[in-house]
Amino acid sequence: MKGFAVLIAAGLLAVPVVAPPYYVNVASQILIAAVFASSLNLLVGYAGLTSLGHAAYLGFAAYTVGWLTTRAGLGHLAAAVLALGLTTIMAAFFGLLALRGTGLTFLMITLALGQILWGIAYRWVSLTGGDNGLTGLTRPRPLGLDLTPPAAYYLFTLAVTAVTLAGIAMYVRSPLGAAVQGSRDQPRRLQALGHNVWMVRWLTFVLAGAAAGVAGLLFVYYNQFVAPGVLALTSSAEALLMVIAGGAGTLPGPVVGAAIVVALKTIVSTYLTRWVMLLGVVFVLIVVFMPEGIVPGLARVWRTRWRS
Amino acid sequence: MTIRIWAVLAFLLLAGSASAQEPIRVGFLTVRSGALAAGGRQLEEGFQLFLKERHHVLAGRKVEVIWADTAGQPALTKTKTQELVERHRVHVIIGPLAAFEALAINDYVKQAEVPIISSSAAAEDLTQRKPNPWFVRAVGTSAQVTQPLGEYAAKVLGYRRVATIADDFAYGHEGTSGFQRVFEDNGGKVVQKLWPPLNVADYGSYIAQIKPDVDAVYAGFAGANGLRFLKQYAEYGLKGRIPVLGNMTLVDEGILKSMGDEALGVVTGGWYAAGLDTPANRAFVAAVRQEYKADPGYYTVGAYMAGLFLEAALRTVGGRIEDKTAFMKALRGLRLTESPVGSLRLDEYGNPVLNVYIRKVERREGRLVNVVVQTYPETSQFWKYDPRTFLAAPVYSRDYPPARHLE
């Protein structure tokens, strides 16, 4: 297992050496999507709360950084810290609203909150640039490093991704994380054991929002612009699809899901005009043949083959 | 010894000519998925027709096109542009379709130093306050066509009070503001401004608000929304009672074919009209009709014009597109004496100074056609204003210029 992890780490580090710049950029996008999907996985997979508005946090962080650096003239570090803080506060507030319900009610409130942010981004032109969005952003220079080259940005993203995913993994394995999974499977029992189920869910919600904010920073630095599309329902739906397709409630699942969706959008679309249809077909096939998602599904196939 | 030198020289010459024979790689940003796909198809048709007429050879070199589907999403547009530049090493980019896509890649194009010819994106600032030395536009800006319409409405049609209704996004804002500014400078008054959201389910509640005593309604829509608006305008009994003015895409030929009598009599400003009666355009329209069984509209002409731009610049540099600086200089200094839209030249910002046509929808031989009723020759994106004062003011928006005559 350890050898496997070292192999993966070596592979990820080798990407900028072996791959041409375009594919390095695709790899960066996969990592960004992986952080975003993993943050949503906290809700969908571990807390059992299906959100259709998770793009709100990615988009809000991206817009905040964009606005603070281009319009308010703030430095990158201050802007990033402020954006993450504000995103977390927003998640704390939205969590209060969304956790009025579970199941479909939760899904609908998150969807509605996401749509409201999208509407604001579209309509409040003086603040957000409307449909044209905010442009002219630069990438930060942490420790004086120039992140303009694709390889440099990839390594930066890889580092941030590793830290964020490690944080998510630690949370999931902590007592609080265990309580969250308990709240998903047996909320009544957890309540009976003296846990505050609502509080456990809310904390997870806030953490998921903050982690999506990290993805938002990576996203806006990568693209160097932000437009209302990031806040749209399709953006939230895409993340949800990544989580479920890869395997909700597993750590590698959303990463694999992100890789599949990004690869289909960027690489397969070059060769296939009807790639949107293929994306739909892939999702349906996953549901039919790998009900628990690709990662657990493949693991199951692997085990059964191994035994026979 | 001498033989060897000659051999080396011959080899170098051959190698040189071989590289000159390498095809010109054009990266074309189109849309094949999602809501904007119809425009994408028309872009492709316009460029395909152009290449077919040139037998895929420009300035003696073969042309190879790499198509990229942006799905109309800005982030994907950027990825696809990177793919075209970094993986396919294209010499020039044509597209993308939408203004917000063009703005999303503006910085990248500047940084990567790739020539880009915009075939449709109309955002004012691309050739105004966010200039890009590697960018030229083969079409007019959003307001370039509505500014003359403002003068026409005030001076020729004699309208005094107009209500505006337009899509609530940058393209709608810019067109409306251009119309309002010139209309009011000529003595008119915009007394009401309505902004239905882009994804509005129904225009009924907006149409019902239009003041019944205005002289005309200015409608600034794009895509399916023009079709829906004009139809409902007629259904609410306003057609024939209050005349409709509009921007170029309201009754664009690409959508006019799906309209009925509700479009008759609509007067719009545009840098093109399928009904334009010049030899160059008659031949162009005939070719498009034969090839695609439809009249050319905004996107078809835009892509065709981008092709003409590419050809003209290549001719100036003798096909040597690899010399980016020379190619770009040729592109930005370009003049066309004859084209489907008429003659044109580029201003120092990379935007064409071209004829703006006031067009009226009429039925000719059973089909709806934009017929030219007046021409404003050599119209600049700045209209008759001084570019410097024009650029010192903010870009046209929902709030600028302010509407002082709302009732």
Add this chain to the structure above:
Amino acid sequence: MGFWLIQGLNGLALGGLLFLLSSGFSLIFGLMRVANLTHGAFFMLGAYVGLSARWAGVGFASSVLLGGLAVAVTGGLVERLILRRLVTRPPAQRTLAQVLVTLGLAFIIADGCLWLWGGDPMPLPLPAALSGAVRVGTIAFPFYRLVVVLIAVVVAAALWLGLERTRAGAMIRAGVDDMEMASGLGLPVSRLFTGVFCLGAGLAGMGGVLGGPILSVYPGLDTDMLPLALVVVILGGIGSLSGALTGSFIIGFIYTFGQALLPDLAYVILFLPMVLVLVVRPRGLFGARGA
């Protein structure tokens, strides 16, 4: 006065349209607990089929039925071939699988429509008898919108009668109330599910054809409509037909008057009230049952 009258009629007409859109969604959710995210795509598919029928010279009423039928068959296939397989899975996994599969199908249908019909926006032609305006004093109002309200009321009445007065309806009601008990009592749950899914999809398809003359038919119609259906159903209460009816008209009025009176809030005019309602009453305004 004229303003309130005509906007009132507008709200009414939009409400009728929204009911045709959302009744099927509500029905499916009520019985099967499937949040069918393909619903917007079903609506659009119906509109396209109706459009082709009209082009082929089929009458308007028959086109509505054809659109409904085509989508009902599509829905039946989806239920039999895919959704059926999910029923036996554990509840948490089932919900996620349903989200994934219905979104996936929405992608397939939307891209398929683009492929088959091209991307050009097209009007759905009305027969002369239904077009034109009705004049009330100085005010003109499109006649067809009144027809839509009437059809919505008729559909609502027919659904109500079907649910209350027929054997199948009684079975559906029993299933909605308590699925386990119903299957324990020997109800043909499998056929019931297929039937209801066909019916819900068919209603969406018919709604698409009926909405076509007002909305036009264009790629993106699906994603424009899906959030509206969700809002209506949520506001009205999940899985309740009378709630869907009331919710449709309330949304119709909020949307119409909100956009006219509060133009700055035009983009959020639906979702702001929705959040408020859900926060105060997580089960919807009229819903007795939650999710």
